[in-house]
Amino acid sequence: xxxxxxxxxxxxxTLLAALARLISGSSVRWIDCQPDTCQRVxxxxxxxxxxxxxxxxxxxxxxxxxxxxVAAKDYWEKGFVRRYLALQVFDALLIDRKAIKVHQSPVDxxxxxIGDTQSLIVFPEGHRNTAEEMDEFKSGxxxxxxxxxxxxxxxxxxxxxxxxxxxGEFLPVPLLSCITFGQPMWLEANExxxxxxxxxxxxxxRLKDQ
Amino acid sequence: xxxxxxxxxxxxxxxxxxxxxxxxxxxxxxxxxxDARFDxxxxxxxxxxxxxxxxxxxxxxxxxxxxxxxxxxxxxxLSFWALREFITLTPTRAADHRTLxxxxxxxxxxxxxxxxxxxxxxYSVVIPVYAFLFIPARVALAGDYKRYLERCAKIQAGLMIxxxxxxYAPALLNLELKPDDSSQAAQESQATEVAEEAxxxxxxxxxxxxxxxxxxxxxxxxxxxxxxxxxGDAFQYTAExxxxxxxxxxxxSPNRTWEGFAAGAACTTLFGAALSWATPFNPLQAAGMxxxxxxxxxxxxxxxxxxxxxxxxxxxxxxxQGHGGVLDRIDSLCFAAPVFFHVTRFFWTG
Numbered sequence: 001x002x003x004x005x006x007x008x009x010x011x012x013x014t015l016l017a018a019l020a021r022l023i024s025g026s027s028v029r030w031i032d033c034q035p036d037t038c039q040r041v042x043x044x045x046x047x048x049x050x051x052x053x054x055x056x057x058x059x060x061x062x063x064x065x066x067x068x069x070v071a072a073k074d075y076w077e078k079g080f081v082r083r084y085l086a087l088q089v090f091d092a093l094l095i096d097r098k099a100i101k102v103h104q105s106p107v108d109x110x111x112x113x114i115g116d117t118q119s120l121i122v123f124p125e126g127h128r129n130t131a132e133e134m135d136e137f138k139s140g141x142x143x144x145x146x147x148x149x150x151x152x153x154x155x156x157x158x159x160x161x162x163x164x165x166x167x168g169e170f171l172p173v174p175l176l177s178c179i180t181f182g183q184p185m186w187l188e189a190n191e192x193x194x195x196x197x198x199x200x201x202x203x204x205x206r207l208k209d210q
Numbered sequence: 211x212x213x214x215x216x217x218x219x220x221x222x223x224x225x226x227x228x229x230x231x232x233x234x235x236x237x238x239x240x241x242x243x244x245d246a247r248f249d250x251x252x253x254x255x256x257x258x259x260x261x262x263x264x265x266x267x268x269x270x271x272x273x274x275x276x277x278x279x280x281x282x283x284x285x286x287x288l289s290f291w292a293l294r295e296f297i298t299l300t301p302t303r304a305a306d307h308r309t310l311x312x313x314x315x316x317x318x319x320x321x322x323x324x325x326x327x328x329x330x331x332x333y334s335v336v337i338p339v340y341a342f343l344f345i346p347a348r349v350a351l352a353g354d355y356k357r358y359l360e361r362c363a364k365i366q367a368g369l370m371i372x373x374x375x376x377x378y379a380p381a382l383l384n385l386e387l388k389p390d391d392s393s394q395a396a397q398e399s400q401a402t403e404v405a406e407e408a409x410x411x412x413x414x415x416x417x418x419x420x421x422x423x424x425x426x427x428x429x430x431x432x433x434x435x436x437x438x439x440x441x442g443d444a445f446q447y448t449a450e451x452x453x454x455x456x457x458x459x460x461x462x463s464p465n466r467t468w469e470g471f472a473a474g475a476a477c478t479t480l481f482g483a484a485l486s487w488a489t490p491f492n493p494l495q496a497a498g499m500x501x502x503x504x505x506x507x508x509x510x511x512x513x514x515x516x517x518x519x520x521x522x523x524x525x526x527x528x529x530x531q532g533h534g535g536v537l538d539r540i541d542s543l544c545f546a547a548p549v550f551f552h553v554t555r556f557f558w559t560g
Contacts, residue, residue, distance in 0.1 A: 025294055130304075166304045173310045174290075176298040 010065075012089045017064060020057035024050065024164055025176035028058045031210055032183035033154060035060045039119055040152040040184070042067070043141055045134050045204055046123035047162035049075050050172065055121050055156060056090050058179045068093050069121035070110060093120070097127075107143045120144075124200065128167055134205060137197040145187035145196070152184040155200065157207035180207040212275050216426045222433055222488045223274075226267060233260045252451070263440065266539070270436065274429055278383050279326060281432070285380040286322040292372040292537040292544075293318060299521045300364040305354035309345055313365060317341045318373050325377050328384040337374040342366060371544050372537065378547040379435060383428045385551075387490050388560045430488045435503065435550050438482050439543045442504035443511070445481070446474030463515040471508055478504040490558050502553065503546045510545025514538070 044055055052069035059067055073094040076086035086092040093113050095106050114120055122144070124137035145153060160177040182203055187196055214223060237257040241250075273284040297310060317337060324333035346362040450470030458466045482500020486493040514537065 025298075160298060162304075163298075163302070163307075166307055169307050171311055173297075173307060173314055174294060175310075176294050 009089065013064065014061065016053075016085060016089050017057035017061075020050070020053050023172050023174050024054045024057075024161065025174060026054060026058055027176070027178050029178070029180045031180060031207065033181045035063050037063055037066055037119075038152060039114070039116065039148075039150070040067075040154050041119065041141070041144055042121045042154045042156050042181070043124050043137075043200065043204065044121070044156040044158050046125045046128050047130070047158070048128060048165045048167075050165045051123065051128075051158055051161055052092065052121060053085075053090060054161060054177065055158060055179060063119070066117060067119040067121060068114065070095055070106075070123070072097060074098070105143075107140055107147065110144065111148060124197070128162075130162070130167055134201060137201050139193060139197065141200055142187070142193045142196050149187060153186060153200070154184050155182040155203035155207060156180065157182070157204050159208065180210065182207045182210075212277055214271075214274050214426070214429065218488055219426050219430055219433075222430055222485075223271060226433075226437065230260065230264055230267060233263070259444075262539075266440075270433075274433075278380075278425065281383060281429075282322055282326045282380045285376060286319065288536060288540060289322070289373045289376050290314070290318055292376070292535075292540055293368055295535045295537045296368040296372050297365070299523060300368065300517075302361050302364060303354055303356065305352035306349055306361055306365065308352065309348040309365060312344070312348065313341070313369055317344075317369060321373050321377050322380075325381045325384075330381075330384075333377065333381070337369055341369055345369075371541075375544040375548050376540060378551040379432060379543060381551055382432045382435065382547075382554070383425070385428060385431070385555055386559050387424065387427055387431075387554075388558055427490060431490070431554065434482075434485060434489050434499075435547065436543065437485070438478060438500050438503045439507050439546050441481050442474065442478040442500075442507045443542055445477040446470055446504070446508065449473035449477070459512065459516075462519050463512060466508075466512060466515075475501060475504045475508070490554075499550065499553070503550055506546040506549050507542030510542045513545070514541035 042055065044051065049072075052071040056064060056067060056069050068091045071086060071092040071094055073096040076082050076092055076094055086094060093110060095109070110120055110122075122141060124141040125135040126138040126140075127135075129135050141153070144151065157180045158177065159179070160175060163173070164175050164177060165172040185200070185203060191199075214220065237253065237260050240253045241257060269284065270281075273281040293314065302310065321333055321337055324336060345365050346358075349358065349362055349365075446466075449472075450465050450467055452470075453473050454465070454467035454470040456468045457464060458468055458471070479497045479501045482503070483493045483497035485500075486496035489496055489499075491499055
């Protein structure tokens with residue numbers, strides 16, 4: 001990217017992050033975890049289309065610059081503004097939820113996209129959840145951890161975003177939200193898939209009450 | 211146009227700065243001494259509060275310097291943030307989303323716009339009547355009847371306390387106060403000066419000078435309200451620690467005692483009486499006003515504590531360190547502002 005293009009992108013990133021934090025009024029907490037630019041996979045509960053953007057915006061600028069949220073293609077490719085923000089500003093990795101193929105699995109796409117410098121934000125529930133309790137995690141997180149055991153897996157809990165922009169609504173109501181990052185975890189040796197996913201889900205759920 | 215021009219206002223601002231300087235000095239001294247008689251946690255709490263008072267005073271002073279519009283905007287932002295905290299902690303349902311959207315995007319700015327335009331007949335009814343009717347109707351249109359009355363009441367209460375009541379504080383800037391003796395004298399002397407200097411158009415010049423003078427008196431009125439509310443909180447907090455015995459409502463607030471309230475209110479009344487030189491009131495009237503303000507402030511604090519207990523939280527937010535949320539700081543002001551406004555409007559405007 002050209003020099004002026006990079007400056008423009010940085011400026012837009014800062015503006016967008018400030019706007020997202022303004023609308024979501026998010027207070028950010030780091031519990032047993034510090035912001036770091038090392039390669040990580042942040043995984044969080046999912047209740048609103050704004051989750052990816054708000055979680056990305058709550059990271060410090062240096063970390064933000066190397067972190068790419070994985071988001072739904074059908075939502076973020078609709079309309080010029082969303083497409084511009086997702087692709088040109090916060091560098092989302094858009095996944096088509098309807099056309100998941102075996103030879104081109106989303107996990108492979110994600111790993112190829114981040115190379116050995118970038119981090120990811122994923123929502124292992126796979127869809128926005130409207131109930132009080134989180135859904136079971138899909139297995140993508142397990143395969144990410146298995147193929148790249150060096151990645152730090154950081155649980156994150158997003159509180160109140162479902163009231164700021166609930167399912168099916170277009171305009172946000174500027175309430176206050178809270179984002180909590182927790183202690184990094186890894187896939188244990190020989191840990192079965194089901195156990196790992198349950199442990200990961202529990203790590204996110206625990207942050208709610210801390 | 212700046213609201214701080216004449217020497218009385220400067221004296222008031224200077225006095226507050228001196229007071230804050232004194233509090234900061236005392237706090238730092240207590241921290242250094244490490245005296246066994248004082249609990250270090252209480253001192254730390256005190257120092258955090260003083261720091262937040264500095265922040266709030268600087269913001270208020272900056273708004274005053276920038277003028278009336280800036281002050282109204284400042285209070286709008288306070289209301290907006292307080293309402294965010296209030297609605298965040300009082301659960302509503304997904305069906306209330308669009309009602310809440312209009313509450314935030316239409317009614318809150320509209321109220322402050324009408325205050326800035328000095329439309330008393332409109333800003334005094336738009337929320338208690340029109341928003342009051344709009345909210346239940348819009349919630350009903352959304353078609354979810356679960357806990358219907360409770361949800362409507364929550365939104366209405368939030369809008370009334372955080373927006374409507376607080377908007378009476380900046381509304382003080384537009385009251386047309388009866389001219390007092392000193393201001394009359396000032397106007398006359400200025401009028402003669404102006405008449406001597408510029409004989410071509412004395413009327414409009416006198417009018418603009420009189421306007422400036424009134425703006426300063428109104429700014430001091432708002433300053434008086436904020437100062438007495440804040441000092442009232444501080445006096446009551448201190449008095450409760452020193453002489454508190456009989457708790458008023460143990461289940462709601464274990465700190466508030468009858469003795470603490472009485473002693474705090476007495477101190478605030480004296481403090482307000484001593485400030486009468488900066489207000490349109492004589493010392494006795496200023497004392498009565500201060501008693502009224504601090505009593506309303508006390509009731510406001512207690513009411514908000516009841517709401518917080520019901521929701522099971524300690525504080526409303528985390529904006530200013532040591533001060534809970536915005537709503538925790540302005541709860542007393544929300545209750546005191548409309549009553550102070552109406553009493554002043556009834557007895558001191560022409």
